[in-house]
Amino acid sequence: MGVFKNLKELIKGMGITGKHLGRHAITIQYPEEKWTMPEGSRGVVVLLSDKKTGELNCTGCGLCEKACPTGAIDLDAPRGEDKKRVLKKFVVDNALCCFCGLCEESCNFCAIKMDTRYEMSVLDKKELIWDMGKLQEMGKDVDYVDTRKKKKPKVAKKPVVKPTEDAKPEAAAVNPGDAKPAAEAAPDKEPEAPKSPDKPAEGDDKKTESGGEN
Amino acid sequence: MGKLKTEEFVVNMGPVHPATHGVCRLMLTMDGEKVVKIEPVIGYLHRAIEKVCENRTYPQCIPMMDRFEYVTSMSTNQVFSQACERLAEIEVPERAEYLRVIMLELNRIASHLIFYGTTAMDMGALTPFLYGLRERELIIDLFEMTCGQRLTYNYIRIGGVSKDIPKEFIPKCREALDIIEGKLVDYEGLLNENPIWLIRTKGIGHLPAELATSFGVSGPVLRASGVDYDIRRDDPYSIYDRFDWKVAVCQNGDCYDRYLLRLEEIRQSISIVRQALDGLPEGNIKAKVSPKFKPPVGEVYSRIENSRGEMGVYIQSDGTTKPLRVKCRGGSYNQLQALPYFGTGGLVADLVAIFATLDVILPEVDR
Numbered sequence: 001m002g003v004f005k006n007l008k009e010l011i012k013g014m015g016i017t018g019k020h021l022g023r024h025a026i027t028i029q030y031p032e033e034k035w036t037m038p039e040g041s042r043g044v045v046v047l048l049s050d051k052k053t054g055e056l057n058c059t060g061c062g063l064c065e066k067a068c069p070t071g072a073i074d075l076d077a078p079r080g081e082d083k084k085r086v087l088k089k090f091v092v093d094n095a096l097c098c099f100c101g102l103c104e105e106s107c108n109f110c111a112i113k114m115d116t117r118y119e120m121s122v123l124d125k126k127e128l129i130w131d132m133g134k135l136q137e138m139g140k141d142v143d144y145v146d147t148r149k150k151k152k153p154k155v156a157k158k159p160v161v162k163p164t165e166d167a168k169p170e171a172a173a174v175n176p177g178d179a180k181p182a183a184e185a186a187p188d189k190e191p192e193a194p195k196s197p198d199k200p201a202e203g204d205d206k207k208t209e210s211g212g213e214n
Numbered sequence: 215m216g217k218l219k220t221e222e223f224v225v226n227m228g229p230v231h232p233a234t235h236g237v238c239r240l241m242l243t244m245d246g247e248k249v250v251k252i253e254p255v256i257g258y259l260h261r262a263i264e265k266v267c268e269n270r271t272y273p274q275c276i277p278m279m280d281r282f283e284y285v286t287s288m289s290t291n292q293v294f295s296q297a298c299e300r301l302a303e304i305e306v307p308e309r310a311e312y313l314r315v316i317m318l319e320l321n322r323i324a325s326h327l328i329f330y331g332t333t334a335m336d337m338g339a340l341t342p343f344l345y346g347l348r349e350r351e352l353i354i355d356l357f358e359m360t361c362g363q364r365l366t367y368n369y370i371r372i373g374g375v376s377k378d379i380p381k382e383f384i385p386k387c388r389e390a391l392d393i394i395e396g397k398l399v400d401y402e403g404l405l406n407e408n409p410i411w412l413i414r415t416k417g418i419g420h421l422p423a424e425l426a427t428s429f430g431v432s433g434p435v436l437r438a439s440g441v442d443y444d445i446r447r448d449d450p451y452s453i454y455d456r457f458d459w460k461v462a463v464c465q466n467g468d469c470y471d472r473y474l475l476r477l478e479e480i481r482q483s484i485s486i487v488r489q490a491l492d493g494l495p496e497g498n499i500k501a502k503v504s505p506k507f508k509p510p511v512g513e514v515y516s517r518i519e520n521s522r523g524e525m526g527v528y529i530q531s532d533g534t535t536k537p538l539r540v541k542c543r544g545g546s547y548n549q550l551q552a553l554p555y556f557g558t559g560g561l562v563a564d565l566v567a568i569f570a571t572l573d574v575i576l577p578e579v580d581r
Contacts, residue, residue, distance in 0.1 A: 026348060038355075040377070042362035067505070069274035100277035100368045105376070106505065114362070 037116035042101045045072075045092050046115045046139030047132065051146070056136055058111035060085040064103035072096035073103060092135060094120060094128040108148075115142050220246060225562075229258045233336045233566045236576025238550070240565070247561055252554040259580040267540040272298055272372060272507045275537065279527075280366035282542055283578040285328060288314075288321040288357075289520045291370035296451060297516035297527045298372045301509040307498040310374035311453045316387070316490045317357070317369060318452075318518075319483040323394065324353040325521035326476045326483075330401060333473065333570040337414050342404055349397050352390040359383060372507055374500030384491055391484050398480060405473070415469035419568035421556050422467065429552035433523025433545045435572055438475045439467035445519040452518075457489045472571040479521075506535055522546050522573055544578030 028035065037043065048057050060077025076089035104114050115138065122128055130138070228239040237258035243251035263282050267275040279290040292314060299306060306314075331346030354364045360379050361369040369376055405411045421431070423439045436443060444461040446454040462478035464471035511533040517526035523545020530539040549572045557568045 026351075038359045038362075039380070040362045041358060063505075067274070069270050069277050098277055099363065099366070100280075101362060101376075102273065102277070102368075 037118065039116075041116040041118075042099045042114040043116050043118040044094065044114070044120055044138065045097060045103065045130075045135070046113055046142055047090065047135040048111055048113055048139045048142060048144055049136060056087065056111065056132075057109050057148070058087050058090065059109050060087040061109070063106045063108070064112050067102040067106035069100060069102065070096045070098050072098075087132070090132040090135060092130050094130060095125060110144055110146055110148055113139065113142060113144060115139070222250065227562070227565070229255075233569060234576070235332065235569075235574060236579075238574070238576050238579070240569075242562065242565070244562075249558050249560060249562060249565055252557050252565070254550050254553060256550070256576070256579050259576045261577075261581065263581045264540045264542060267537060269536065271535045272509070272537065273505065275540070276371060277366065277368045279542075280368055281577065282581055283520070283522075283525070283544055283575065284365055285575055286321045286325045286521050287365065287367045288317045288370060289518055289525055291367060292318055292452070293516055293518045293520075293525050293527045294529075295370050295372045296518065297514050297529045298507065298509060300516055301512055301514045301529060301531055302372075302507070304373050304501050304503060306374055307501055308495050309497040310499045310501075312490050312494045313375050313379065313499065314370055314452055315454065315457075316487050316494075317360075317367075317375075319487045319490070320353050320356060320387075322521045323480050323483045323487075324350045326480050327353075327394075329476055329521075329573045330473075333567075333573075334405060334411075336566050336570040337411070339405070339408075339411070342401065345397065345401065345404070349394050352393060356383065356387055356390060359386070371500065371503075373503035374498070376500075378499050384494075387487070387491060391487060394480070395484055398477060401477065412470070414563070414567050415473060415571070417466075418469045418560060418564050419557060419571065420466065420468050421552070425552060425555055426467070429555075430548040431523065431545075431552050432548065433520065434475050434479060435472060435523065435545075435549055437462060438464045438472040440465045445517060445524060449517070451516070454486075456493075457486050459486050459489075469567050469571040472573075476573075508533060508535055517543070520545060522575070522578065523549065542581055544581070546572075546574040546576070546578040550574050550579055 049055060050057055060075065062075055062077065065073045065075045072093045074089065074091040074093070075087075077085040077087045080086045099114065101114055103112050117138075120128065222243050222245050225242045225244050226239060227242055228234040229237040231238075234240065239255040239258065241253040241255060242249050243253075261281065263278055266278050270278060276291055276294055279294045280287040282290050298304075327346040327350040329346075331343035331350075334340075334342035334346075357367055357369075358364050360383060361367045361377055421435065421439050423436075423441050425431075426436050426439045427441060431439075432443070432445075440463065442461060442463045445451070447461055459482045462475050462482060464475045509529075509531045511531055513528070513530045515526055515528045517524050519525075524543065525545060526543040528539075528541040528543075529537050532538040553568070553572065557565055560568075
């Protein structure tokens with residue numbers, strides 16, 4: 001008789017399981033269905049291009065390289081003959097990236113962004129190192145709000161005319177709070193990272209020029 | 215015939231063991247089935263986070279602190295930012311403080327839900343684990359919507375928070391809180407009067423209040439032993455003194471009390487989040503802090519109440535952009551230290567229950 005009693009319990013248990021059959025599942029079948037990532041989700045790093053010209057927004061100021069806590073960004077932008085930076089190398093090692101989003105926040109030119117894409121499995125570790133072409137291709141269709149100021153090129157030319165020594169107090173005057181002691185304590189370092197887009201060019205000018213003289 | 219001679223023997227529990235919540239190795243000296251001595255061996259998850267922070271600027275340290283205690287990353291963000299703010303005397307905007315409290319308390323709920331699930335799973339019940347993680351998902355989605363990540367948030371920054379909440383956050387948050395509050399009844403129905411659960415937890419792993427205080431045990435484990443101490447109330451940081459809530463305290467200090475207390479803490483946290491959502495003011499979310507943040511020369515210790523006890527950060531600054539020394543304190547370390555003194559005398563299965571209800575996680579112990 002114990003068998004029948006157990007059977008009854010079993011059917012009762014299966015009944016509860018049956019009730020759940022009609023319910024909406026909270027899991028999804030991952031490779032077939034995909035989760036819609038929310039806006040602003042921090043996935044892979046991409047480089048953004050200008051919507052009209054299709055060129056990269058990056059000016060090569062190097063703020064993202066300095067902001068990165070793991071050193072995942074490797075960037076090289078030497079000055080050309082017209083004293084304008086030419087972006088030669090922009091490599092992101094995704095194996096080092098910790099997806100903190102500090103590079104995106106440091107950028108004043110809408111050039112770097114963390115896209116919502118998250119699938120980046122590869123068979124070889126070296127494939128995780130993305131060069132400029134790959135980063136640009138990944139960022140082609142990424143939608144973004146262009147917050148750059150349009151009068152940028154005019155202002156950026158100013159510090160080029162100024163001699164190297166005078167640039168320092170000028171930079172300090174722009175940011176009265178922290179910039180002055182910063183410049184005094186570490187003269188070889190760049191002045192304060194600025195808020196408006198034209199200022200990084202100022203600081204970078206100074207650095208490269210003095211480097212060239214030496 | 216004389217008595218049979220018995221010999222003590224050593225059993226290794228861990229380092230890779232599902233019930234040690236990470237990689238902790240417990241060297242157990244056994245007398246038959248009874249545990250007579252416990253020796254925790256730590257260091258399997260050591261990542262030298264304190265040293266890594268010395269080579270990073272202050273804003274760069276915050277993603278590193280995320281990894282210090284990754285179940286409640288918001289609190290590690292908060293404790294580090296708070297230390298920097300005290301050092302440089304930065305005033306945090308009102309709205310940022312409210313957002314911080316909302317995030318911290320949501321993270322506490324998420325952490326306690328993980329506790330609920332894993333503790334029950336360690337004792338053989340799988341259903342609570344699925345229940346707990348299902349509701350935690352609601353909170354994680356809220357975080358992802360706000361700051362873009364699900365585990366390492368990097369949200370609370372020096373001087374405020376990194377992003378403002380999206381429009382749909384408040385209704386979704388209220389909805390999630392209602393769901394979790396409703397599900398708490400389910401949770402209690404599953405375990406509170408479950409005979410197996412009662413046998414496994416009631417009267418097991420009694421931690422006396424004197425022992426707890428002498429080892430610096432803090433947080434829910436200390437309150438379950440009857441010591442009414444909560445940093446949120448006794449040394450208020452952020453804006454916790456503006457909310458109306460109670461510190462949950464239990465008296466027995468056994469595994470069952472530690473479990474009950476955490477469920478009660480979820481309720482209190484829900485109440486705090488609701489009050490914070492009601493009083494959320496408009497305004498700035500971040501004080502003006504330069505990217506090259508340089509605090510003055512000095513030292514500071516800031517502490518907060520984490521879901522695992524007192525979490526503190528000590529920073530020594532030499533006036534440059536990088537900290538001279540960073541020292542982290544996590545509640546789990548002290549709790550693991552006290553374990554050999556009250557965890558002995560039972561079976562290995564009891565030890566699993568004790569270890570689970572201490573809610574130790576190893577990244578916080580090893581750092």
